[in-house]
Amino acid sequence: MPRRKAQARPVGPILPFLALLLLALLAAVPSEAADTVSVEVGAVYASNEGTSIDPALGTIRGKLRSMFNYTSYRMLDRKRRSLSVGETGEFELPGQRTMRATPLPSQGDKVRLSIQISEGPRKLLTTTLGLRRGGMVLVGGPSHQAGVLILIISAE
Amino acid sequence: MDCRAALGLIEAKADGLLPREAETELAGHLAGCPACAAEDAAISATGPALRALTGIRAMEKRPALDAMWTRVRAGIEEGRAARRRPSWIARWAWIPVAAALAVLALLFYPAGTDRSPFHPSSFDVAVEDVESDVATVALVDKGEDLPRVIWIIEDAKT
Numbered sequence: 001m002p003r004r005k006a007q008a009r010p011v012g013p014i015l016p017f018l019a020l021l022l023l024a025l026l027a028a029v030p031s032e033a034a035d036t037v038s039v040e041v042g043a044v045y046a047s048n049e050g051t052s053i054d055p056a057l058g059t060i061r062g063k064l065r066s067m068f069n070y071t072s073y074r075m076l077d078r079k080r081r082s083l084s085v086g087e088t089g090e091f092e093l094p095g096q097r098t099m100r101a102t103p104l105p106s107q108g109d110k111v112r113l114s115i116q117i118s119e120g121p122r123k124l125l126t127t128t129l130g131l132r133r134g135g136m137v138l139v140g141g142p143s144h145q146a147g148v149l150i151l152i153i154s155a156e
Numbered sequence: 157m158d159c160r161a162a163l164g165l166i167e168a169k170a171d172g173l174l175p176r177e178a179e180t181e182l183a184g185h186l187a188g189c190p191a192c193a194a195e196d197a198a199i200s201a202t203g204p205a206l207r208a209l210t211g212i213r214a215m216e217k218r219p220a221l222d223a224m225w226t227r228v229r230a231g232i233e234e235g236r237a238a239r240r241r242p243s244w245i246a247r248w249a250w251i252p253v254a255a256a257l258a259v260l261a262l263l264f265y266p267a268g269t270d271r272s273p274f275h276p277s278s279f280d281v282a283v284e285d286v287e288s289d290v291a292t293v294a295l296v297d298k299g300e301d302l303p304r305v306i307w308i309i310e311d312a313k314t
Contacts, residue, residue, distance in 0.1 A: 056274075060276065117308075123288065124308055125286070125306065126286070127285060128283075135276060135277065136276035136303050140306075141310065142310065143310060154276060
């Protein structure tokens with residue numbers, strides 16, 4: 001019996017230490033999240049080939065149908081980056097295109113994003129957007145195969 | 157039957173191994189041989205005497221055996237109880253492990269394409285500036301419950 005107690009004694013301080021370490025980690029996660037913006041880009045191929053609508057589009061399927069005259073919407077790619085303010089993230093898009101997104105300084109739950117979409121050396125779009133965290137904007141028009149690309153850009 | 161063979165049968169009889177036919181034959185020899193009859197009587201008396209002696213010895217050792225068995229039984233019970241009762245570490249180790257897994261899940265939330273469908277919470281977007289070097293850009297706003305659209309009309313391709 002005394003030998004068993006002698007084995008358990010050194011383990012005692014470890015659990016409080018681990019608990020403190022985990023609390024510190026948990027506390028660190030939200031503060032880091034507040035300084036970063038999670039930018040997500042979904043590339044949707046809209047066309048009149050067929051009538052299917054990708055379930056991955058979620059609640060915006062109906063909105064796409066009510067806003068555009070295409071009969072088919074298919075998600076080609078979806079990428080997400082966590083970016084700090086001032087950090088530029090590059091997203092590869094279908095058709096040799098790229099999108100560069102840079103979070104800008106903002107206040108409250110607002111997010112400001114500088115967006116640049118290029119096709120090779122051509123700058124298709126340069127814009128600065130202000131949206132709420134969890135907000136979304138669509139960028140469409142670049143031709144792709146028999147239809148167009150519609151980019152779903154969201155920030156959290 | 158000679159006396160030497162009779163002695164073998166007497167020993168077998170004492171051990172309870174003598175067949176019934178041989179027992180009759182031995183009885184015939186013992187009736188006519190006083191020496192073998194005396195040997196038979198002596199050997200037959202030895203078995204009960206040994207059993208009685210063993211019983212006496214067992215009675216003498218019984219308290220010591222009981223005490224030893226009590227100690228053995230107590231040892232077995234203690235071993236069982238120790239196996240049934242989980243250690244202090246085993247009972248609480250899952251808490252830091254679960255917390256560590258939760259932290260890892262938060263830190264390494266998948267960033268790939270296999271995530272849940274889009275569920276935007278707001279379509280409130282301010283377009284501070286918009287321009288294009290090679291296309292005409294239109295800003296489409298169809299109401300608060302629909303997302304704002306920036307539409308690129310590629311001049312060279314249209």
